[in-house]
Amino acid sequence: MGNKQTIFTQEQLDAYQDCTFFTRKEILRLFYRYRDLAPQLVPLDYTNKPAVTLPYELIGSMPELKDNPFRQRIAEVFSEHGDGSMTLDDFLDMFSVLSEMAPRDLKTYYAFKIYDFNNDDYICKSDLEKTVNKLTRNELTPEEVSLVCEKVIYEADVDNDGKLSLEDFQRMIVRAPDFL
Amino acid sequence: ILFFAWFAAEEDLVGSLASMSTNERIKAIQKMPETMRKKRDIRNKVLKEITKKSRHRGAHPSCCTQCLQGAAVSFRRFGNTLSEYFHLLRIWHKTLKIIGAEFGTSVLSYFVFLKWLINFNLFSFLINFGFITIPQFLAAEPNKLSFTGLELLTGAGYFQQTVLYYGFYTNATISKIKNGPSYNMQLAYIFTVGIYFVICFLILLISMAKSFYRNFINPQAVSGNASKLLCTWDFNITNEKAVKLKQKNLSTQIKENLSEVNKEVLDFSVMERVLRIGVHLLAWVASLGIAVAACTGVYFLSINNLELFMKGQRNDLESQAAMLVLPVIASLLNALIPFLLSWLGHLERFQTPGQHIYVTITRIIILKMSIVGILCYYWLNIVATSESQCWETLVGQDIYRLVLVDFIFCLLGSFFGEFLRRIIGTTVFVSLGRPEFDIGRNVLDLIYAQTLTWIGILFSPLLPGIQMIAFLIVFFVKEVSLRRNCQPPRKVWRTAQMMTSFIFLLFFPSFLGVLSVIGVTVWRLKPSEGCGPFRGLSSMYAAVSGWIKMLESYTASKWVVWIYHNLITSELFFFILSSIVLIVTYLYWKIIQQRKTVTKRLHEQLIN
Numbered sequence: 140m141g142n143k144q145t146i147f148t149q150e151q152l153d154a155y156q157d158c159t160f161f162t163r164k165e166i167l168r169l170f171y172r173y174r175d176l177a178p179q180l181v182p183l184d185y186t187n188k189p190a191v192t193l194p195y196e197l198i199g200s201m202p203e204l205k206d207n208p209f210r211q212r213i214a215e216v217f218s219e220h221g222d223g224s225m226t227l228d229d230f231l232d233m234f235s236v237l238s239e240m241a242p243r244d245l246k247t248y249y250a251f252k253i254y255d256f257n258n259d260d261y262i263c264k265s266d267l268e269k270t271v272n273k274l275t276r277n278e279l280t281p282e283e284v285s286l287v288c289e290k291v292i293y294e295a296d297v298d299n300d301g302k303l304s305l306e307d308f309q310r311m312i313v314r315a316p317d318f319l
Numbered sequence: 320i321l322f323f324a325w326f327a328a329e330e331d332l333v334g335s336l337a338s339m340s341t342n343e344r345i346k347a348i349q350k351m352p353e354t355m356r357k358k359r360d361i362r363n364k365v366l367k368e369i370t371k372k373s374r375h376r377g378a379h380p381s382c383c384t385q386c387l388q389g390a391a392v393s394f395r396r397f398g399n400t401l402s403e404y405f406h407l408l409r410i411w412h413k414t415l416k417i418i419g420a421e422f423g424t425s426v427l428s429y430f431v432f433l434k435w436l437i438n439f440n441l442f443s444f445l446i447n448f449g450f451i452t453i454p455q456f457l458a459a460e461p462n463k464l465s466f467t468g469l470e471l472l473t474g475a476g477y478f479q480q481t482v483l484y485y486g487f488y489t490n491a492t493i494s495k496i497k498n499g500p501s502y503n504m505q506l507a508y509i510f511t512v513g514i515y516f517v518i519c520f521l522i523l524l525i526s527m528a529k530s531f532y533r534n535f536i537n538p539q540a541v542s543g544n545a546s547k548l549l550c551t552w553d554f555n556i557t558n559e560k561a562v563k564l565k566q567k568n569l570s571t572q573i574k575e576n577l578s579e580v581n582k583e584v585l586d587f588s589v590m591e592r593v594l595r596i597g598v599h600l601l602a603w604v605a606s607l608g609i610a611v612a613a614c615t616g617v618y619f620l621s622i623n624n625l626e627l628f629m630k631g632q633r634n635d636l637e638s639q640a641a642m643l644v645l646p647v648i649a650s651l652l653n654a655l656i657p658f659l660l661s662w663l664g665h666l667e668r669f670q671t672p673g674q675h676i677y678v679t680i681t682r683i684i685i686l687k688m689s690i691v692g693i694l695c696y697y698w699l700n701i702v703a704t705s706e707s708q709c710w711e712t713l714v715g716q717d718i719y720r721l722v723l724v725d726f727i728f729c730l731l732g733s734f735f736g737e738f739l740r741r742i743i744g745t746t747v748f749v750s751l752g753r754p755e756f757d758i759g760r761n762v763l764d765l766i767y768a769q770t771l772t773w774i775g776i777l778f779s780p781l782l783p784g785i786q787m788i789a790f791l792i793v794f795f796v797k798e799v800s801l802r803r804n805c806q807p808p809r810k811v812w813r814t815a816q817m818m819t820s821f822i823f824l825l826f827f828p829s830f831l832g833v834l835s836v837i838g839v840t841v842w843r844l845k846p847s848e849g850c851g852p853f854r855g856l857s858s859m860y861a862a863v864s865g866w867i868k869m870l871e872s873y874t875a876s877k878w879v880v881w882i883y884h885n886l887i888t889s890e891l892f893f894f895i896l897s898s899i900v901l902i903v904t905y906l907y908w909k910i911i912q913q914r915k916t917v918t919k920r921l922h923e924q925l926i927n
Contacts, residue, residue, distance in 0.1 A: 153396075157345050158358040162399055208566070219354065228355035235349075248352045276566040297925055 146170060148186050159235035166231065173230050176201070185227070195223030198230075208273040212253045213237075221258075244309070251308045263302040264288050333361060337368040341391065414798060422756065422807045429758050430794065432821050436769055437790045439522075443515060443776065443783035450511040451780050452482050454502050458489050473642050473720060483719070485778045486712035486850035505862040508852045509841070512777055516834065519773075523826045530819040602667050606660055606682045613652045613686065614693040620645050621697045629707060645717070646724035649690060653767065654728055657683045657760055680759050687767045688828050694721075695774065695836050699844065709850040715778035722771050722782065726789040729764055733800050741804040753806040761797070765790075766825055773833040777840060 144167060147155075155166050174181040176197040182189055195214050204210040214223035217233040225233070235241060236249050252258075256266045267288040271279065279287070295303055295311045336344050348362055373388075411434060419427040481487060488508065492501045624645045627638070660682045669675040698714045707713055737754055744751040768786065775782040841860050846853035853859045867883050870876045886892050 153392075154359050154362060156399065157348055157362055158355055160349055219356075228359075232355045242350060245350055245352055274566060276563070278566070297922075299926070 146183060146185050151185065155231060159231050160238055160240040161231070161235060169231060169234060170227065173227055190226070192224045192226050198223065198225055209253055212256065216249060216252045247309050247312045248305070251305050261302040261304055262308065264292065267291055333364045333368055336361070336365045337372065341395070418798065418801065422801065422805070425758060425808060426756050426801070429761055430798070432762060433765060433790060433794050436765060437787055437794065440772065440783040440787035440790065444781070444787055446511060446515055447776065447780040447783065450507055451488070454504065454507065455482050455488055483779055483781050484712040484715040485780070486709040488852045490852045490854050505852045506866055509859060509862055515776070516837065519830065523822065523830060527819070527822050527826055530822060598667055602663050606663060607685070609656060609659065610686045610689050613656060614689050617645070617649055617652070617690055618693050618697060620648055621694065622701065625702060625705060628713070629705065643720060643724065646720040649721060650724045650728040653687060653690065653725070654732055656686055660686070676759060680763065683760070683763055684824065684828060687763060688832065691767070691770055691832070699836070699839060703844045709847050711778050711847060711851055715775060718771055718775035719779060719782065719785070722768065722775070722786060722789070725768055725771070726793070729793055730796055733796055737800045737804040753804060755808050756801055756805045762821055766829055769825065770829045770833060773830065774836055777837055
């Protein structure tokens with residue numbers, strides 16, 4: 140059924156299909172994209188589960204990510220070591236969540252982690268300031284940035300602790316249908 | 320202790336996953352917000368758990384259950400491969416993704432809407448072709464007219480005696496074999512058209528309800544700053560210029576927002592307010608006046624057209640060209656007046672650019688719908704009662720010409736509006752820059768074309784096929800023109816609500832208007848004597864009532880007669896149906912109100 144491939148065992152492909160939103164063909168295509176980033180590092184045989192990690196610079200140069208202002212945060216969130224370098228598992232994971240087949244609450248969870256720059260499970264004012272600067276390319280003055288962040292926290296923070304928890308963020312996203 | 324707590328939680332998770340069905344389990348694992356390694360671990364544990372359970376349970380020989388499991392696994396793999404092949408059928412998936420990446424989701428929604436309309440027209444064409452045209456081919460009369468190339472443009476001449484128009488269809492009951500199964504053309508025609516419109520109605524209603532439900536749940540909360548900041552970033556964009564543009568846009572929006580907050584609300588004096596209202600009123604009167612003037616022009620032109628047609632059927636170039644004057648003028652008006660209305664909107668100086676856009680779109684809709692309305696009036700009241708041989712074919716030809724000329728103008732508009740404008744903007748007046756893709760105007764053009772197609776289905780059954788080919792060419796041309804000539808949009812549109820408003824616009828003025836036109840045609844107008852499936856009857860609907868009368872004599876189909884008399888033609892039934900619908904709507908509305916108050920109260924409790 141389909142082309143015979145020798146990169147993965149059938150068991151591995153089944154596991155990938157169960158754990159991501161991709162079909163078999165898409166998983167193989169993603170593997171080839173991963174390999175194209177560094178053909179000398181990535182072997183063509185994954186049946187014995189080699190431990191290959193690509194550094195962040197290669198991941199960040201992919202055409203899908205290179206213009207995204209949040210590419211570094213995205214890579215950090217999905218990477219195993221937290222520094223942006225990715226194994227094939229992390230790579231597939233990242234594209235699975237970013238694909239259009241992933242449900243909204245999964246994307247919301249990861250969006251929260253992406254905006255949480257200091258990884259403390261809360262989006263505090265400094266996280267928001269960094270987000271605003273990335274979104275507007277440093278066009279606003281620091282006072283304007285500060286004012287915007289205060290307004291956001293005022294509107295969305297329900298338990299009044301000065302920062303946004305995952306529940307606050309999710310509640311806000313539920314009400315905004317434009318979220319992609 | 321923490322480790323043990325986490326371990327126990329995982330055991331619970333594995334247990335609950337093992338007890339689900341296969342599909343649910345896969346979906347649950349896919350949705351888990353964990354790393355791939357963790358998910359794989361959990362999945363393997365769950366599979367082990369399942370085999371352990373089945374081993375405990377089964378007193379049966381294990382090879383049987385193993386066989387079943389093996390079969391289930393290979394069946395799932397087969398299903399996966401099959402769905403991959405179905406994905407190949409999504410022809411434009413890649414093109415749409417590229418458009419979304421370079422220009423953003425708002426421009427993408429235009430192309431998604433166009434693709435939806437193409438599918439719709441394909442469906443209409445297949446229904447009409449299968450149920451009406453193919454049987455007609457079996458009973459076709461030979462075509463005595465000659466074919467000159469001009470017919471493609473005017474739709475007259477050779478095409479008059481083909482399946483393209485209503486007039487060609489027979490009113491007989493077609494049966495190839497003596498005493499074999501017969502096919503009643505009259506009933507087929509009216510039932511096909513009727514059931515097609517019912518299906519359209521349901522499809523539109525369901526699509527509207529679905530997008531309404533998704534995008535308008537809580538309109539009160541969307542205007543907040545927080546959602547604007549964190550949710551309007553379009554992560555689909557991968558083009559560098561588009562990203563920079565979006566960033567600049569967002570920063571400008573935030574600055575405007577802040578300056579509004581810092582400034583006090585401008586309090587207009589009474590004099591200024593009266594002046595503003597006066598200016599708005601004047602602009603509305605002007606735009607309605609323009610629409611009325613356009614309609615009068617179209618009306619007189621069409622009466623002139625009919626006189627020309629009735630006078631003589633000379634098939635030379637001059638009279639053929641004269642037939643094209645009406646569609647060309649109508650399309651010219653449709654193409655040029657929107658610019659005038661938009662300029663009028665600029666003069667008015669609205670408070671927000673959003674208001675300007677919505678008011679302009681409303682005025683353009685009023686213009687287009689009134690032009691369609693006046694044409695329908697002309698067709699139904701003047702052409703139908705004229706002494707022409709086959710008025711339905713005349714109407715069909717008119718609509719064919721309108722559709723064709725509108726299509727040509729759409730392509731020309733793309734040429735002038737985007738290609739030439741880009742050349743002017745990059746070489747002569749460099750400050751103008753590249754044009755933006757005008758979503759509103761293009762969508763209204765699509766809705767206008769689709770309205771014409773719907774009206775024309777009764778008179779020219781193959782029209783959806785022609786419109787589908789036209790839309791395909793438009794898709795291709797617009798996509799190429801977009802990529803070569805346009806820049807990403809600078810304004811921010813609320814894209815999620817756009818698809819909803821497009822379908823809403825398609826439904827309300829357009830589809831309901833078409834339904835009323837078709838209703839009047841079927842119930843009130845007398846079909847022509849010499850042509851078409853309903854020749855000789857007093858109205859098209861008389862075919863159905865005649866059929867019911869005939870059925871009364873058969874005892875086997877008494878239930879059909881009963882349904883007809885007591886449900887379809889009885890006013891009491893519709894009255895009861897409408898009251899039930901109104902009561903249910905009212906109840907749902909009350910439930911929503913109550914839920915809103917409860918949410919508000921809970922919200923306040925949480926804060927305090």
